[in-house]
Amino acid sequence: QVQLVESGGGLKQAGGSLRLSCAVSGRTFSDYAMGWFRQAPGKEREFVATIDWNGQRTYYADSVKGRFTISRDNRKNTVYLQMSSLKPEDTAVYYCNSGLTMTAVQRMATTEGSWGQGTQVTVSS
16 A cells, blocks of 8 residues: 655745655555645645656646656655745645556546645745
8 A cells, every 4th residue: 555645835925935745655666657736725636747757757737837846766765846936826735646657647636546645835925
């Protein structure tokens, strides 16, 4: 059973930066693409970013392109999301998850299964 532990959230003013981390256990981390997702109050969870197994390819939602950067450290079984130029509309609970491919990750935002507790990001205007 995969375990996902997100951390690094907090309260920031618009224009600020945050770095989220997600520690993964229970599976061979380097075998999987990883992704970040977010869920704002009253909205469905949505895809944010994904990275392939060795960190060579990334893909972002249009809403965060140019502001967020996903990366991973396979030695530490951890995926990161560097968030900059934060906007109030980035306020959400952020989650990570894994999939066999980047395409699979992009499609899993509203699926059930194993999700962590998430980390709250709040951006004030």
